Every structure is written in C-alpha cells, then in structure tokens.
Amino acid sequence: MIEIKGLSKKYGSTQALSDVDLQLRPGEIVGLFGPNGAGKTTLIKSIFGYIPYSGSITLDGEPVTRKNITRLSFATCEHSFFPNIDAKAHAQFYKDHFESFDEKRFNVLMEFFSLPKDKAIKHLSTGQQNQFEVIMALCQGADYILMDEPFAGNDIFNREDFYKVLLGMLGPDECVLLSTHLIEEVSGLINRAVLIDKGRIIGDVQLSELEESGRDLMDYIKKSFSYRSDRVFEALDQLVPEEERHEEMA
Amino acid sequence: MKKKIAWNPPDIPAYRIIIEFIVSIFLFVLILCSIQANNALERYVMMDGLPATMMDVIGGAFSGFWLHAAVCVALAIRNYRSFYTNSRSIYLMKRTGSRSEIHFMSLSLPVIGLIAGFILAVLMMLGCRGRYIEMGNYGDMQNCILDIWRALI
Numbered sequence: 001m002i003e004i005k006g007l008s009k010k011y012g013s014t015q016a017l018s019d020v021d022l023q024l025r026p027g028e029i030v031g032l033f034g035p036n037g038a039g040k041t042t043l044i045k046s047i048f049g050y051i052p053y054s055g056s057i058t059l060d061g062e063p064v065t066r067k068n069i070t071r072l073s074f075a076t077c078e079h080s081f082f083p084n085i086d087a088k089a090h091a092q093f094y095k096d097h098f099e100s101f102d103e104k105r106f107n108v109l110m111e112f113f114s115l116p117k118d119k120a121i122k123h124l125s126t127g128q129q130n131q132f133e134v135i136m137a138l139c140q141g142a143d144y145i146l147m148d149e150p151f152a153g154n155d156i157f158n159r160e161d162f163y164k165v166l167l168g169m170l171g172p173d174e175c176v177l178l179s180t181h182l183i184e185e186v187s188g189l190i191n192r193a194v195l196i197d198k199g200r201i202i203g204d205v206q207l208s209e210l211e212e213s214g215r216d217l218m219d220y221i222k223k224s225f226s227y228r229s230d231r232v233f234e235a236l237d238q239l240v241p242e243e244e245r246h247e248e249m250a
Numbered sequence: 251m252k253k254k255i256a257w258n259p260p261d262i263p264a265y266r267i268i269i270e271f272i273v274s275i276f277l278f279v280l281i282l283c284s285i286q287a288n289n290a291l292e293r294y295v296m297m298d299g300l301p302a303t304m305m306d307v308i309g310g311a312f313s314g315f316w317l318h319a320a321v322c323v324a325l326a327i328r329n330y331r332s333f334y335t336n337s338r339s340i341y342l343m344k345r346t347g348s349r350s351e352i353h354f355m356s357l358s359l360p361v362i363g364l365i366a367g368f369i370l371a372v373l374m375m376l377g378c379r380g381r382y383i384e385m386g387n388y389g390d391m392q393n394c395i396l397d398i399w400r401a402l403i
Contacts, residue, residue: 034335070346079340080338082260089260093260097346
C-alpha cells in the first residue's frame with residue numbers, strides 16, 4: 001500500500017499541497033480529479049520523490065527509495081521515453097532494468113495499437129507517443145501504475161480502446177492512479193475517485209458508495225467543487241442582454 | 251539480473267560520441283599541437299632570431315589538449331541534458347534501481363576521451379622534447395622534467 005501522510009509542498013510562496021493524507025491500495029483503480037493547478041502532478045511527482053516535499057510517503061511501510069521504486073511506474077503527458085530510440089530498444093532497456101517487465105503484454109499492446117517497433121519514438125504522432133508512454137508504464141511490471149494526464153492529445157476512439165484494454169488486462173493486485181480531466185470517460189473504469197483542489201484533498205469516495213446512494217460521479221464532483229452552473233448565465237448577462245440572447249438563440 | 255553495461259545515454263548512440271572524440275582529438279591534440287610545437291621548433295632554428303625555449307616547444311605541444319578537454323566537458327553536459335531534452339527520460343532513469351547509472355552513461359565516454367587525449371598530448375610533448383634535445387644541446391634532464399610539468403600545469 002502507498003501511504004501518504006501530511007504531505008505538503010511549496011513552490012516559492014505558492015502552497016501546492018497542504019497536509020495531504022491518502023492511501024492507495026492494491027487492486028484499486030483511482031481517478032484523481034481536480035482543476036488545473038490543483039496539485040495533481042505535484043502529488044504524483046512527490047510519490048516518486050522527483051521533487052522535494054515535507055511529510056511522509058511509504059510503500060508497504062518503507063520510504064520510496066531506489067530499492068523499491070521499481071514497484072512504481074509512471075506515464076506522464078511530459079513523456080518519459082527516450083525519443084531517439086525505437087520501441088524494441090525500449091523493451092530491451094526495460095528488460096535490463098525491471099525484473100518483472102511483461103514482454104508479452106508489451107507485444108500485445110504494441111500490436112493492438114498498431115505501433116511500429118522499429119521507428120524512433122520521436123517520429124510517431126503525439127497520440128501514438130502517448131499510447132507508447134502508457135504501454136511502457138503498463139508493461140514495466142509495477143504494482144502501482146501512476147498516470148498523469150496520459151491521454152492528452154489522443155482522440156476519443158483511442159482513449160476508449162485504452163480503457164477497455166486496461167480493464168481487461170490489469171491483474172487483481174495492480175493499482176492504477178489516473179489523474180485526468182476526462183471525468184465522464186473514466187467513470188466506468190475507476191472504482192474510487194479522489195478530488196483535489198488548491199492542494200487539499202476535498203473528496204474521496206468509492207464509486208460503489210455513490211451507486212448505492214443513487215448519485216453519479218459527476219454530481220458528486222460538482223457538489224464537492226461547489227460548481228455553480230448559473231455562473232455561465234451570469235457572465236452572459238453581463239455581456240449580452242437576456243432579450244438579445246433569446247432572440248439569437250431562437 | 252544480469253544487466254548490460256550502457257556506456258552512453260540511450261538517446262545518443264555510442265558511435266556518435268566516439269566519432270566526436272576522435273574528431274576532437276585529431277583537431278585539437280594532433281593537428282593544433284603539431285602546429286604549435288612546429289612553430290616553436292622553427293623559432294629554435296633562429297627563423298626570427300630568437301631560440302625557442304624547451305617550454306615553448308613542449309607547452310605548444312600540450313596547448314591543444316585544453317581545447318579537447320573543453321570539448322569533453324561540453325559533451326558530458328550534452329549527455330546529461332539528453333535526459334531532459336524532447337522528453338523527460340530522467341523520470342525513467344530515476345525509476346531504475348541504480349543511482350549511479352545515469353552518471354556512468356553521461357561521464358564514461360567523455361572521461362575515456364579525456365584520458366585518451368591526455369595520453370596523446372603527453373606522447374606529443376615527449377616527442378617534441380626529444381626533437382628539441384636532438385636539435386640542440388639541451389642536456390639538463392632535471393630542467394627538462396621541470397619544463398614538462400610546467401607545461402602540464
């Protein structure tokens with residue numbers, strides 16, 4: 001289990017994370033939702049120790065160090081592959097560095113998404129690069145797969161394919177943390193939603209709980225973020241008088 | 251797990267780094283050193299009326315090495331930067347079990363290139379020293395060695 005306690009992070013005078021407590025358990029598929037600048041990326045990067053932070057982050061009771069970090073994998077919209085080498089060379093690199101690299105999964109996913117294995121990754125389209133980034137994170141053989149906006153730039157068909165494949169192939173103990181804005185799209189994939197805003201966790205709910213209470217994820221998120229649907233009309237009222245707007249709409 | 255040793259960052263092929271070092275050694279250590287040493291030796295045969303000192307000759311033979319060293323440092327920095335260029339492969343490197351691997355990948359070939367350049371420069375310098383002694387009557391061995399060290403530092 002990944003256990004985060006009292007995690008705080010400041011960038012200059014900006015408080016990016018404030019006293020965050022969170023647990024990620026094996027087998028969970030967790031959606032991490034929040035507006036831009038809410039602290040999603042900072043939270044994920046802190047887990048890997050890519051940035052300094054205060055608080056504690058442990059993996060099965062041990063701090064995340066070089067000894068156990070291979071149990072975590074990362075897919076990011078910034079990309080973490082080597083752009084000048086091809087997929088085959090990446091597979092070899094992963095085989096050399098990650099004992100539990102899943103070559104079978106790698107081959108199946110590469111074929112499924114029709115990605116070329118002998119072309120430098122920099123020559124693939126942005127969508128294909130995103131797919132490749134996620135494939136490598138899924139094939140590393142990690143127990144915890146952390147994804148930060150991995151589908152930015154992918155079309156809807158690609159994304160839907162990915163969700164289906166992801167659901168079908170994840171092992172029972174593999175945990176996925178998926179940070180994304182695509183709330184409705186992933187609502188059928190995740191089993192838990194964590195909401196973050198201004199560096200604080202403002203909601204943490206199992207989707208089964210929502211179902212039992214007859215609510216849906218979008219409503220829960222809107223309520224947690226105190227979303228005001230009338231603010232659209234308020235803004236429009238200031239720009240265009242109501243009568244004119246009705247005329248135009250008619 | 252038996253891991254293959256990688257001497258270069260994955261994004262920069264080893265052959266490219268080796269070619270860069272060979273070009274640098276050729277240009278700076280061999281050609282520039284030869285020109286400098288030759289100029290000094292020509293002065294020794296009174297072309298401008300002033301004899302070159304041994305320091306002029308062997309110092310000239312070594313001068314190009316510092317340019318080669320600068321190239322080695324620049325290439326080491328380029329190797330490190332490759333983990334941050336066009337993607338953040340540094341994130342992947344930080345997830346491997348080895349803390350030292352990124353340094354090994356970035357520094358091993360530049361250090362080998364630096365050592366190779368140094369050895370060649372010393373050989374050039376010794377060759378020039380031999381030629382200088384051969385051309386004159388510079389027989390004071392202790393001063394020769396002192397001059398060599400002066401040229402080095």
